[in-house]
Amino acid sequence: MESVDKHVVWHHARINRAQRAALNGHRSAILWFTGLSGAGKSTLAHAVEERLHELGCRTFVLDGDNVRQGLCADLGFSDQDRRENIRRIAEVAKLMLEAGIITLTAFISPFQMERLQARQLVAANDFIEIYCSCDLAVCEQRDTKGLYQKARQGEIKWFTGISSPYEVPLHPDLIVETGRDSLENCVDRVMEFLAVREVIELPTTRSLTDEYRRF
Numbered sequence: 612m613e614s615v616d617k618h619v620v621w622h623h624a625r626i627n628r629a630q631r632a633a634l635n636g637h638r639s640a641i642l643w644f645t646g647l648s649g650a651g652k653s654t655l656a657h658a659v660e661e662r663l664h665e666l667g668c669r670t671f672v673l674d675g676d677n678v679r680q681g682l683c684a685d686l687g688f689s690d691q692d693r694r695e696n697i698r699r700i701a702e703v704a705k706l707m708l709e710a711g712i713i714t715l716t717a718f719i720s721p722f723q724m725e726r727l728q729a730r731q732l733v734a735a736n737d738f739i740e741i742y743c744s745c746d747l748a749v750c751e752q753r754d755t756k757g758l759y760q761k762a763r764q765g766e767i768k769w770f771t772g773i774s775s776p777y778e779v780p781l782h783p784d785l786i787v788e789t790g791r792d793s794l795e796n797c798v799d800r801v802m803e804f805l806a807v808r809e810v811i812e813l814p815t816t817r818s819l820t821d822e823y824r825r826f
Contacts, residue, residue, distance in 0.1 A: 631711030646743030745790030
């Protein structure tokens, strides 16, 4: 990838992130949901957004399918295109972080290196990697579009979990058992973790600190 032209300089806005956080009443952050197709990433991200909205938080979900209809419409599903897809999303999420928004991204993002690069774009406490853990068999049972079946029949190339690898996060900030737990319980875990990370405030923040300290 070509480096940024030396004549292109970052313009510092007169209104900064801290001022936006004060106006919003919460800190901005990037919630990076990763997992296999059918693991429930989008469902969980949107459910968490609804809960955050009820608290008056400013949020936005960057969903894999939606982004590929515009920003990444020129990309396919080869390993190279997947990496570029994640790079673009990470840069957009970084801008939204500066805008004071809690940004939820729902992408398979199968490669450890690309997730690491996304994390390194921002400060350590601003990026929360959430692994949606779900067995492949359960993901296939949930597949209403029949994509897994088509992939096993060779009709879809580079399908994660079948013909393309998924690298399980080694040290995610939070693991949610989307293949086993109810959606409500998964949302509760994410909300509690956000409180511990001081992104939002919940009445139970203090009692939750010890439980999440190991992540």
